[in-house]
Amino acid sequence: MTLDSLKRGEQRKILDISGSDALRQRLATLGILRGQPIQLSAVSPWGNPRVYRLGRQQICLRNEDAACIKVTEDE
Amino acid sequence: MSKTDFTVALVGNPNCGKTSLFNQLTGARQRTGNMAGVTVDIKQGQRAHQGVTLTFVDLPGLYSLSQNRVEERVARDYLLNSPPDFVLNVLDASNLSRHLALTTQLLEQGLPTLLALNMMDEAARLRRVPDLRLLCRQLGVPVLASDGRKSSAVVPLLDQLVASLLASHQHMASLLSTCSALHIDYEPHIEQAIKQLTDAGLPRWQAVQSLEAEGDVGFELTNVEQQTLADALKMLAERHDETATELITAGRYGYIHGLCHEIDEAHVDISWIDSWLDGITLNRWLGLPLFFLSLWLIFEATFTLGAYPADWIEQGVSLVADGITFILPDTLFRSVITDGLLAGVGGVLVFLPNVVLLFLFIAILEQSGYMARAAFLTDRVMSKVGLHGKAFVPLVMGFGCNVPAIMATRTIEEPRARLITILINPFMSCSARLPVYVLLAGIFFADNAGTALFGIHMLGIMVAFLIAALLSRWLPKQADEIFIMELPPWRWPSWRSLMLHVWDKVKDFLHKVGGVILVGSMAVWILQTFPMDGGASWLEQLGRWMTPVFAPLGFSWHETVALLSGFLAKEVIAATLAMVYQANAADIGGLRVAIEASLVPAAGLALMVFSLLYMPCLATLAVIRRETGSWRWAALSIFTGLVLAWSGAWLAFRVGSLFL
Incomplete structure (x- = not known):
């Protein structure tokens, strides 16, 4: 499954990141890498963008970009 | 003869508390300078310590030196082209591993660096206090605790800086290089690629950075080096699913993890108060209403709290006026x-407290971390009208002054989104328009003045979004810039930073009062006083000649000339109103009575709407011309402004006449 289909409070591990090189570079510099646990923490009024939590960081991603991040099926 | 002037660059991730520390280090001795060839403002400030003059340079917050965004480019090129004597790397101790990633890049580059760990109290609360001595030993650079909110915390920092600077300067003078670059062992294929590049003649850090940035670097690469790099990247792409950037970043995190393996941040929880605040402010249903409620509170407070000091200034001015009339x-x-x-300049000076309060509230929104959350809540609406998420900050800055706000759009890289943000910015009601609103709202909406202020600002936002929607249909679409934003942790604003910010704004306001407002008031006075033949003054003649255009809006010649004079700067509208009405009023308090007697409430509302929407002031037009590179956009801005202002004010007058 991909990151954008997570429900609130659910935590998964990142399996794979695809998408443009520019996107992957931005994600990497923020520490969004394979093997990291990631959690959905807030959803904006229109369901897009959403806030994800990685350790102590909270990062806001648009669903189009979150769809490029593959995560494990369960915790 | 030893050197006594040194440059120290502050480098760190966004939201690491770098700017508070900068303010603490330099105090009020700051100036904003545009670095050569770059487009983002960089602040500089000086501090003398132990006989040495330190010039601190506050570089924009950045995540990585190998990423080609505006902020990163500025810092990267600065470090390459005008290397500072020392780098003060500021880190958030409570989120150390992410912040250390940038540090490893600085150290690989062999830059003389000192680490300042902010937020130690936060780390202590989480029971994750990093071992500074261990870090210092392993990284081979001085590591100190610091706190941008306490002035006592910067003295040891300055001591260490001066000691390190003098030591490294002496070594340099004796041609001894003591700074050994950090060496991280990367994944084997990356190491192989690095070897090929170093064999081609690149230093190791340049090899790593060009792989990490996939060739997009600040230094020149020769043809041979470029070819080697292309081959190496191809080799890596064949053998790995992950990009070179991801592999190298993973290597950095591996190294950092080894450094402080006892700090297991993946399981560190966000504090309950942060989660609680986020639970409310980011709530899917409550978030937006709460944001608008806070804006309403801000305008309410701007009006009501500002009224007290405004009264004192008013009394002061009329006291002086009485004294002069007597003498x-x-x-x-x-x-x-x-x-x-006194009527003109004093008439504007009265509104200083309101303007200052508004700036203070905006600064609190920014420093507490609420601004980023508001940007998150409104991103969808913004992207629907062709705006980038990065447009939020320049738009809110527009509530202060449109000129720096338009310059701040430089961080938006996509040209169409940037152009739209520039063109709609004048509809974000700047603080120069505040005096007119406060004056009129106080007269016509005395019971709900704060709400009236809020309403007029909201109207500005709505018009801005409407125009943005139209422009985004009309201008050719370009590829959207990626929108990824970090939400900073909630923080108490630093008192010192707030005060410095407010002091800056007071100075700006006073400069304007002594400059363009004074000139405008004098011009209006001359036009109003001459010719002294007992008939109508030039000003009145001009106003009466123009009045047919404005009569459908309910304005008399007084408002007409006030609006004309507002082209210089919007504060002049209030100054001119004060002067034309005061010609037959005893004191400033009489101004309100005089306006109330001359204008119907609906016309007062129309005047507020007109002041909101009509053409940008001279300074804003100049900056629109400069930033868009053409007078066409500035002209369009005047034209749309006038058309919208007239029709908006007409509508406000008609509808207002029914209800008020």
Whole structure:
């Protein structure tokens, strides 16, 4: 499954990141890498963008970009 | 002869508390300078310590030196082209591993660096206090605790900086290089690629950075090096699913993890108060209403709290006016002081407290971390009208002043989104328009003045979004810039930073009062006083000649000339109103009565709407011309402004006449 289909409070591990090189570079510099646990923490009024939590960081991603991040099926 | 002037660059991730520390280090001795060839403002400030003058340079917050965004480019090129004597790397101790990633890049580059760990109290609360001595030993650079909110915390930092600077300067003088670059062992294929590049003649850090940035670097690469790099990247792409950037970043995190393996941040929880605040402010249903409620509170407070000090200034001004009327004989000279200077300049000065309060509230929104959350909540609406998420900050800055706000759009890289953000910015009601609103709202909506202020600002936002929607249909679409934003942790604003910010704004306001507002008031006074033949003044003649255009809006010649003069700067509208009405009123308090007697409430509303929407002031037009590179956009801005203002004010007058 991909990151954008997570429900609130659910935590998964990142399996794979695809998408443009520019996107992957931005994600990497923020520490969004394979093997990291990631959690959905807030959803904006229109369901897009959403806030994800990685350790102590909270990062806001648009669903189009979150769809490029593959995560494990369960915790 | 030893050197006593040194440059120290502050480098760190966004939201690491770098700017508070900078303020603490330099105090009020700051200036904003545009670095050569780059487009983002960089602040500089000085501090003398132990006989050495330190010039601190506050570089924009950045995540990585190998990423080609505006902020990163500025810092990267600065470090390459005008290397500072020392780098002060500021880190958030409570989120150390992410912040250390940038540090490893600085150290690989062999830059003389000192680490300052902010937020130690936060780390202590989480029971994750990093071992500074261990870090220092392993990284081979000095590591100190610091706190941008306490002035006592910067003294040891300055001591260490001066000691390190003098030591490294002496070594350099003796041609001894002591700074050994950090060496991280990367994944084997990356190491192989690095070897090929170093064999081609690149230093190791440049090899790593060009792989990490996939060739997009600040230094020159020769043809051979470029070819080697392309081959190496191809080799890596064949053998790995992950990009070179991801592999190298993973290597950095691996190294950092080894450094402080006892700090297991993946399981560190966000504090309950942060989660609680986020639970409310980011709530899917409550978030937006709460944001608008806070904006309403801000305008309410701007009006009500500002009224007290405004009263004192008003009393002061009328006291001076009375004194002058008493001392001086009734001559033209007395008239220029009382009817020109005191009525005009004094008429604007009265609103200083309101303007200052508004700036203070905006700064609190920014420093507490609420601004980023508001940007998150409104991103969808913004992207629907062709705006980038990065447009949020320049738009809110527009509530202060449109000129720096338009310059701040430089961080938006996609040209169409940037152009739209520039063109709609004048509809974000700047603080120069605040005096007119406060004056009129106080007269016509005395019971709900704060709500009226809020309403007029909301109207500005709505018009801005409407125009953005139209422009985004009309201008050719370009590829959207990626929108990824970090939400900073909630923080108490630093008192010192707030005060410095407010002091800056007070100075700006006073400069404007002594400059363009003074000139405008004098011009209006001359037009109002001459010719002294007992008939109508030039000003009145001009106003009456233009009045047919404005009569459908309910304005008399007084408002007409006030609006004309507002082209110089919007504060002048209030100054001119004060002067034309005060010509037959005893004191400033009489101004309100005089306006109320002359204008119907609906016309007052129309005047507020007109002041909101009509053309940008001279300074804003100049900056629109400069930033878009053409007078066409500036002209369009005047034209749309005038058309919208007239129709908006007409509508407000008609509808207002029914209800008010």
